[in-house]
Amino acid sequence: MxxxxxxxxxxxxxxxxxxxxxxxxxxxxxxxxxxxxxxxxxxxxxxxxxxxxxxxxxxxxxxxxxxxxxxxxxxxxxxxxxxxxxxxxxxxxxxxxxxxxxxxxxxxxxxxxxxxxxxxxxxxxxxxxxxxxxxxxxxxxxxxxxxxxxxxxxxxxxxxxxxxxxxxxxxxxxxxxxxxxxxxxxxxxxxxxxxxxxxxxxxxxxxxxxxxxxxxxxxxxxxxxxxxxxxxxxxxxxxxxxxxxxxxxxxxxxxxxxxxxKTLKVRMRQHSENALAVAQMLDAHPAVRIVRYPFLESYPRNAIARKQMAGGSGMMSFELHAGYDGAMAMMDRLKLIARAVSLGDVESLIMHPGGLLQARRKVYPEAKLGTGVTMDLMRLSIGLEDAEDLIDDLKQALDGG
Missing domain, CATH: 3.40.640.10 (Type I PLP-dependent aspartate aminotransferase-like (Major domain))
Structure with missing residues (x-):
């Protein structure tokens, strides 16, 4: 046309x-x-x-x-x-x-x-x-x-x-x-x-x-x-x-x-809006040690992100003061956000690279985490649910269920 x-x-x-x-x-x-x-x-x-x-x-x-x-x-x-x-x-x-x-x-x-x-x-x-x-x-x-x-x-x-x-x-x-x-x-x-x-x-x-x-x-x-x-x-x-x-x-x-x-632009707008709200909540939560999200004001490379991106997208990583064990326990308490390895879906998904590595080493002993990926890190893909529901789910999981 x-x-x-x-x-x-x-x-x-x-x-x-x-x-x-x-x-x-x-x-x-x-x-x-x-x-x-x-x-x-x-x-x-x-x-x-x-x-x-x-x-x-x-x-x-x-x-x-x-x-x-x-x-x-x-x-x-x-x-x-x-x-x-x-x-x-x-x-x-x-x-x-x-x-x-x-x-x-x-x-x-x-x-x-x-x-x-x-x-x-x-x-x-x-x-x-x-x-x-x-x-x-x-x-x-x-x-x-x-x-x-x-x-x-x-x-x-x-x-x-x-x-x-x-x-x-x-x-x-x-x-x-x-x-x-x-x-x-x-x-x-x-x-x-x-x-x-x-x-x-x-x-x-x-x-x-x-x-x-x-x-x-x-x-x-x-x-x-x-x-x-x-x-x-x-x-x-x-x-x-x-x-x-x-x-x-x-x-x-x-x-x-x-x-x-056909819906990519409108979906990405909502992914970004939801993710920023979630990232801001995580950044302020006492259980969270660090949040990495491109459009979060506290993110050190925020200026670079805003120079080359029109929105922050739906992807972030974060770590807890409680470390690896705390991350695994928190993930198990989630009720709405699914524990799954992919990303970019309308559903919110969370995965733990370190935990996945531990399981993979049983088959591939040589497997190792990439540089900068700690055993505490969780990757969170924010979907298109109502942001308030995602925030409530994360809060109850962070607070101990």
């Missing part, structure tokens, strides 16, 4: 509903159709050859591309301010497809010292198996980046806000130094979503999201997406997605993400 507005792009909310789709081209169907097919037919051999050779746009096989997937990619790319995107079967599939497309044996990648635990495993254990050196750097001080760069460095990768701590990194400052060294910057912006933060506007080159989280928002599917310039995304689709991971997002899942995307 094309609507002409002199000198003005359609707004974020409008594009989240209409971008890339005209109902009149699909028999008037207001909701986009779901193309449930694994393969696509051609009128003749020449037409098939033209699609395979990238001479014309078209669809060949569902593992590479599908019209429902294409609409999702175009829509999220528009919201993120990217030229193109590649959807994948999970956030980790998106990250892996990107890394395997852009990195080769002998290359180096700089990553922040704290990452989502599965990304930590990929960078700490997975990439080195294929001859790719991973250099961990504390990017909370951007100047640290310069000393870590070598002639073999190709990418700088970090999350902001960071999973699970909720800490914020300065995208613009890191990107400036990375670009001076000729490097590309990749930002995992899952905790914020494009409704609150668009890293490309602050100098990043590529953005990744777990679609599982806020962009879908309803906790009922897995998905991921990589976004950036068209040439790089073409490479990610042709290499990483097509045969290195084969991790395609199904047409049905694409449709469900498109449905969730």
């Amino acid at each position: 094309t609507i002409h507005r002199p000198n003005r792009q359609l707004g974020f909310q409008t594009r989240s509903i209409h971008q890339g789709y005209d109902p009149l081209l699909e028999r008037g169907s207001v909701s986009p159709p779901i193309y449930m097919t694994s393969t696509f037919a051609f009128p003749n051999v020449a037409a098939a050859d033209a699609v395979v050779a990238d001479e014309v746009e078209g669809f060949l096989y569902g593992r590479e591309h599908n019209p429902t997937q294409a609409l999702l990619e175009q829509r999220v790319a528009s919201l993120e301010g990217a030229e193109a995107g590649v959807a994948a079967a999970s956030g980790m599939a998106a990250i892996s497809s990107l890394f395997f497309s852009l990195l080769s044996p002998g290359d180096e990648i700089i990553v922040h010292e704290t990452l989502y635990n599965n990304t930590t495993a990929l960078t700490g254990e997975g990439l080195p198996r294929f001859g790719i050196k991973v250099v961990k750097v504390d990017l909370s001080e951007p100047a640290n980046l310069t000393a870590a760069v070598t002639q073999k460095t190709r990418l700088v990768y970090f999350e902001t806000p960071i999973n699970p701590t909720g800490e914020v990194l300065d995208i613009a400052a890191i990107a400036t130094l990375a670009h001076q060294a000729g490097l590309r910057v990749v930002v995992d912006s899952t905790f914020a979503s494009p409704a609150l933060q668009r890293p490309l506007e602050h100098g990043a080159d590529i953005v990744v999201h777990s679609l599982t989280k806020y962009i879908n928002g309803h906790g009922d599917l897995l998905g991921g997406i990589v976004l950036g310039d068209a040439e790089t995304m073409h490479k990610v689709r042709g290499l990483g997605l097509r045969y290195l991971t084969g991790a395609t997002l199904s047409p049905m899942a694409c449709f469900l993400v498109l449905r969730g995307l």
Whole structure:
């Protein structure tokens, strides 16, 4: 659908509903159709050859591309301010497809010292198996980046806000130094979503999201997406997605993400409003030792967060004076907030990385917490319930039930 507005792009909310789709081209169907097919037919051999050779746009096989997937990619790319995107079967599939497309044996990648635990495993254990050196750097001080760069460095990768701590990194400052060294910057912006933060506007080159989280928002599917310039995304689709991971997002899942995307902006506004109220309560509670929430006035990097984010999102971490044992007891007293490992759902969820680690070590003895993640830390994903009910639940749990 094309609507002409002199000198003005359609707004974020409008594009989240209409971008890339005209109902009149699909028999008037207001909701986009779901193309449930694994393969696509051609009128003749020449037409098939033209699609395979990238001479014309078209669809060949569902593992590479599908019209429902294409609409999702175009829509999220528009919201993120990217030229193109590649959807994948999970956030980790998106990250892996990107890394395997852009990195080769002998290359180096700089990553922040704290990452989502599965990304930590990929960078700490997975990439080195294929001859790719991973250099961990504390990017909370951007100047640290310069000393870590070598002639073999190709990418700088970090999350902001960071999973699970909720800490914020300065995208613009890191990107400036990375670009001076000729490097590309990749930002995992899952905790914020494009409704609150668009890293490309602050100098990043590529953005990744777990679609599982806020962009879908309803906790009922897995998905991921990589976004950036068209040439790089073409490479990610042709290499990483097509045969290195084969991790395609199904047409049905694409449709469900498109449905969730339509309410992203209004959901993120409410997530942020609820979370700020909860963070302020926790910050004032005598049982709480520390709260990390980007828009909390007492948060040390609050100015950076407000510079690059339109809202604080729904994610925070906090610790109690009672430490690990107190955290486990408090979590067990919660009645409304669910003990669960995901985030970004309409339901509020809480998890304890240290407790999860203790259980995981029974299967993977080498498992360890990321830098800056203490055994006392709890990660809280604030949903869309009434804030007063969430606050009451946390208070009764903190006060001993």
